[in-house]
Amino acid sequence: MDIKKVAFFVEGYTEQEFLKNLLVEIFGKKNIGVEIKNARGGSKTAIKYTLIESAEVNENTQYFVLIYNCGGDSAIKSYILDQRSSLIKSGYVKVIGFRDVFPDFTRQEIPKLVRGLNYKIPQKDLPISFVLSVMEIEGWFLAEENHYSEIDDSLNPDLVNNNFGFDPSSDNTENIDEPANKLKDIYNHVGKTYKKEKPIIDRTVNALDYGNLYLNVNNRIPSFKSLMDEIELIFVA
Template sequence: MKKMCIYVEGQTEQLFIEKLIQEITNKKNIAMTVKSLKGGGKNSTTEKQLIVIKDKPIDENTKYYILIVNCNTDNRVQSEINENCLSMQNSGYEKVLGIRDLYPKDLKDLPKILKYVTAKHPDLKITAKSIIAVFEIETWFLAEYRFLEKIDNKLTLPYIIKNLGFDLENDCLDQDIKYHHSAEVLNKIYQSVGRSYDKTYAKSEKIVENLDYEILYLVLKNKLKALQEFIDELDNFFS
């Protein structure tokens, strides 16, 4: 059985990655545990805890085991990888990945950040690194803009371009500074039809359930460098 751990910064990323993996694998031969990290931070007065929030247990048919850990903040993703990667290697994990975003830092800060995304230890032999979603994970959602019509049938691409100036098909979403705060871009699109977007469970889940994962997997990874890096890591693991 192959084992992989993925650390994420928040609930939206957690829900998206759960669904992406289920779609890629067609939910076959997969066991998955989702945990939420509480306490134990630099300024925390409570002891660090990992609370299980979902669990599809291992059985005789399991070929792949995925552990997803929601760190509930972006600044703990890399530190958790650095702290735990060696013990996870010793427990049979083949990959320890992190997904975090660049926001609120600027695009010019990315090269500096990328210098520190790979865990370093003389005895480390597995892949242990963070992948930086530029700008926010919502950039990946916006690239698959077709889901917006499922949220509200007025939200067609021509409508969004004409009324808001966001050409979600042709803009370089991970390079154009107007997408720096992608969650707010998504909120502006929602607001144009009297709705609102935030990172609450219900609203994130609705997007995640309406994304076209075939398009994300086959097409959009070629437009978004971080998405391609993540999918390549998944393909390598599941091959």
């Protein structure tokens, strides 16, 4: 059986680990091999692609997922264009770029961001799509109500609702402008923290209930649904 190859280009470590866990947790039965590369350089320096994690591929593997950690939102489009020909030659069937809106763009500038990402993006031979996490990927974390008690036994949706003005189990957390700071405030309430450091990111990403994200959060957070719609076209269709 031929292996279907898909490439994701993401902002950084948080998106990299979230996406890897999401795919394996939800579609692992499809036998997915995940490989991760760092992409760095460009403009005035040569672009380098460094292998970070190799995929485990065997006779049962049906999907090969290559995740490029681009080291920043602004680099995603340029790295996609740089790798496009190579990906076509290697038999990839889909590319998805995945980035935050904040802090580079305001909510009102989302249409401008979308136009810029799709400007002069060729689609022949290799379909390319972009997904935005509005306003940051942490907005999706805020909406996964089951993970709070995994961070601390005293955290729960009622505490969040009573102290931070939204119900994580029902509200659209896309409406929060700086969700990473909101997540930090919630964790700080019980003596924990949230920041862009590997152990802290791992703790939150590993605490998420991916089944709940897929079955429930998917229905109330439009930007997360956009990602899941793209993924389902690959792994479910």
